[in-house]
Amino acid sequence: MQLKDLQWFRQAVEAGNLHNAAEVLGITQPALSKAVQRLERSLGVRLLERTPRGVAPTAIGQTLHARALLLGQWADDTRHQIQDLKTGQSGELRVGTVPAIVESVMAPVLNHFLAQGPAVRFKVSMQLSGVLMQQLENGELDFAIAAVGAPVPAAFNHTVLGKQSSYVVARKGHPLLRGRFSVADMAAQQWVLPPSNIALRAWVESLFRANGIEMQPAFVQTDASPAAFAPLVRASHLLTVMTADSLAGSQGAGLVALPAPAPVWTLQIGLFWRRSAYFSSLMKEFREQVVKVFGERQVGRAGR
CATH class of the missing domain: 1.10.10.10 (Winged helix-like DNA-binding domain superfamily/Winged helix DNA-binding domain)
Structure with a gap:
């Protein structure tokens, strides 16, 4: 064989x-x-x-x-370990990340390694958390930066990076911002949302359900990050849910988080890797940089 x-x-x-x-x-x-x-x-x-x-x-x-x-994971780990022994600090990392922190976390981390020259290379996958965890389990990724679920699968090690807040977002000048509004007023709007099995969508549906309100079908349902539709939200009366990182970045230009009764949702973001994988010196430095940059990033409630 x-x-x-x-x-x-x-x-x-x-x-x-x-x-x-x-x-x-x-x-x-x-x-x-x-x-x-x-x-x-x-x-x-x-x-x-x-x-x-x-x-x-x-x-x-x-x-x-x-x-x-x-066996594929074993072969990859063996190759990484031998490369690590030969050169000390080189090789390739396959990293998956939720789209919301590409600008605020991944870009600064990659810039750190860029200074080390071509000896270090990256393959980056941008997906929602569920897809990333499956890719990590299948051995397609070395790291995944994703939402921390409960419980964390036993096959993974992880480091909790910190909290990620999410807000209901509209364009500046949206009719709801002209005065006081209710949860029912929010439900009457059209939305851009991910599928029902994603936390952002579940939060919105739970909000309306708790207030006895039936939510109308989303105008746009997307398996990508809703922030990808920021230009559409910026040019219309649509509402969506965006993370603090997306709102503070270039995608948040012209957008603003709605005040109460719109809630603020919070979850933990973590860095995951397979427990069975060989942890190279390159992986160690990558983990250190992600922890450092995530803690230093500047995010806030208001867009620009």
């Missing part, structure tokens, strides 16, 4: 299609098919079965895929 065959098999399972998997791997589809066949011959079982859309793992294939993930 070759590690390369396992890595290719893993990609086939995750793509659900041999043609797409081969394109990602940069190989031909026949080469990928032969790799899967070699694995099946060596194990004496079927690993993939055809579906109307491509392929899916058998029960044994699912087990092998889980093992392939672990």
